[in-house]
Amino acid sequence: MTHKMFWDDPYLTQLDTTITSVSRQTVQVAQTIFYAFSGGQESDTGTLGGYPVIQAHKTEQNDILYRLSENHTLQVGDSVTMTIDWQRRYRLMRLHFAAEIILELMYQHQPGIQKIGAHIAEDKSRIDFEWGANISLFFPTVYEKAQTLIRANQPIRSEFTDKTTERRCWDIAGFARVACGGTHLKTTGEVGTINLKRKNIGKGKERIEIYLVDA
Numbered sequence: 001m002t003h004k005m006f007w008d009d010p011y012l013t014q015l016d017t018t019i020t021s022v023s024r025q026t027v028q029v030a031q032t033i034f035y036a037f038s039g040g041q042e043s044d045t046g047t048l049g050g051y052p053v054i055q056a057h058k059t060e061q062n063d064i065l066y067r068l069s070e071n072h073t074l075q076v077g078d079s080v081t082m083t084i085d086w087q088r089r090y091r092l093m094r095l096h097f098a099a100e101i102i103l104e105l106m107y108q109h110q111p112g113i114q115k116i117g118a119h120i121a122e123d124k125s126r127i128d129f130e131w132g133a134n135i136s137l138f139f140p141t142v143y144e145k146a147q148t149l150i151r152a153n154q155p156i157r158s159e160f161t162d163k164t165t166e167r168r169c170w171d172i173a174g175f176a177r178v179a180c181g182g183t184h185l186k187t188t189g190e191v192g193t194i195n196l197k198r199k200n201i202g203k204g205k206e207r208i209e210i211y212l213v214d215a
């Protein structure tokens, strides 16, 4: 199984690794820093052995497959350098953790509220809820609490809860411990100032969009 270095150190932007399998355009590597779409967090972009990665795919068996252009010449055993677009990844990490904080505060503020979807992109993250009223009524309270936690620059601990099945969680002392296999920041302060927007996405369905203010 591909060793996922993006969990050991989510701040790595370049990695030397080895090709372990090749099937036409699809290759696998021994270790990886290149995140593949999972848990709502979009895939990284970047290169492998100098070739742009067209698609990163996480399999049911928790392996990661990388699709390269047709003309690639990589073979099993080749040493390759992997690079990711760090500007994109860091925005994904900041927007991901902003969403983690907002979701947790929503649960704490309104126990029983149901999340029905979430997505983390480079420009914004969003969380969808089953909720029959205007969700922005929660914004003043939730926003203030979120920015207080962010300003406090608390450490975020990430670890395995089950190494065999690769289940992971993050933890902020005195705030929450939440299951998630995404790439997480080291401190809450890195999120920076955020902005919340409300969208109605259908009867009884509300969306919170989260933006980074300083970028």
Ligand SMILES: [Zn+2]
Residues within 6 Å of the ligand: 096, 100, 170, 180, 181, 182, 183, 184
């Ligand atoms: Zn997460």
